[in-house]
Amino acid sequence: MGIRLKIPRIHPRADSLKKREELIKGEEKGVVAKAGLIAHGRGEAFDYLLGEKTIPPALFAARAAAASLLLAEHPVISVNGNAAALVPDLLVRLSKSVPADLEVNLFYRSRRREEAVKSILIKAGAKKVLGVGRSASARIPELFSERRKVDPRGIYSADVVLVPLEDGDRTLSLKRTGKFVIAIDLNPLSRTAQTADITIVDNIVRALPNILAAVEDLKRLEKAELKLILGRFDNRRNLSETILYIRERLAALSRE
Ligand code: ATP
Ligand code: MG
Numbered sequence: 001m002g003i004r005l006k007i008p009r010i011h012p013r014a015d016s017l018k019k020r021e022e023l024i025k026g027e028e029k030g031v032v033a034k035a036g037l038i039a040h041g042r043g044e045a046f047d048y049l050l051g052e053k054t055i056p057p058a059l060f061a062a063r064a065a066a067a068s069l070l071l072a073e074h075p076v077i078s079v080n081g082n083a084a085a086l087v088p089d090l091l092v093r094l095s096k097s098v099p100a101d102l103e104v105n106l107f108y109r110s111r112r113r114e115e116a117v118k119s120i121l122i123k124a125g126a127k128k129v130l131g132v133g134r135s136a137s138a139r140i141p142e143l144f145s146e147r148r149k150v151d152p153r154g155i156y157s158a159d160v161v162l163v164p165l166e167d168g169d170r171t172l173s174l175k176r177t178g179k180f181v182i183a184i185d186l187n188p189l190s191r192t193a194q195t196a197d198i199t200i201v202d203n204i205v206r207a208l209p210n211i212l213a214a215v216e217d218l219k220r221l222e223k224a225e226l227k228l229i230l231g232r233f234d235n236r237r238n239l240s241e242t243i244l245y246i247r248e249r250l251a252a253l254s255r256e
Pocket of ligand 1: 026039040041042043044046056100165166167168184185186187190192193202203204
């Protein structure tokens with residue numbers, strides 16, 4: 001057990017430090033993998049470049065993501081250790097609002113971590129959590145070992161999958177099996193960001209409330225209107241706008 005830091009509320013990086021603490025606690029409880037801590041640090045670096053706020057292309061992508069979740073026959077929200085440690089309540093709320101299934105989907109899979117992630121989701125109000133134990137019995141082709149296990153009732157048979165903080169190899173495999181992939185990834189250059197159908201370049205703690213608000217807003221629309229929203233979205237273009245935004249921001253910051 002590490003020594004807990006007391007973070008003064010007025011500290012300029014209080015929120016970021018609080019999130020770090022949540023992840024460290026998650027690691028100690030066996031929810032977050034050690035590599036998850038490293039992934040978080042990489043995310044933080046990109047968040048600095050964005051100014052730690054939702055930028056317009058991310059809001060646009062969140063709205064398209066909501067439309068595709070509402071249009072899906074069988075949408076599934078994939079949950080890894082970092083997501084469970086940071087935003088369990090929001091994941092459960094989104095799954096109820098769409099509605100979509102929740103599936104534990106771990107890069108470093110162990111029975112203990114599966115159960116730990118499931119129990120966080122149950123505590124946050126989830127009624128059903130897929131992908132734990134023997135129920136993760138199907139395999140995504142072309143991936144090796146424990147990384148390819150999925151639930152036949154969940155991701156395996158899903159048409160739309162939301163993957164917060166996913167690895168590039170696994171995103172590519174999901175694409176190859178014909179899924180429509182929505183990614184939340186702070187790094188617009190990662191293979192996940194580049195491969196997904198909709199990439200929300202934002203911190204998961206800000207992206208999920210935006211998707212949730214958009215789902216609540218778009219729910220009342222007809223399918224044809226949702227299709228129009230989705231049709232207007234182009235991930236390539238949106239990623240270009242994201243990278244341009246970062247460039248402009250850095251240019252402004254570098255001016256004296
Ligand atoms: P890829 O495998 O897609 O090429 P990678 O190997 O750099 O990328 P992974 O560790 O596989 O990255 O995946 C984790 C991703 O999650 C990283 O791109 C990181 O920027 C992102 N990430 C980390 N924390 C957050 C967060 N809180 N919100 C959104 N994204 C995050
Ligand atoms: Mg990776």
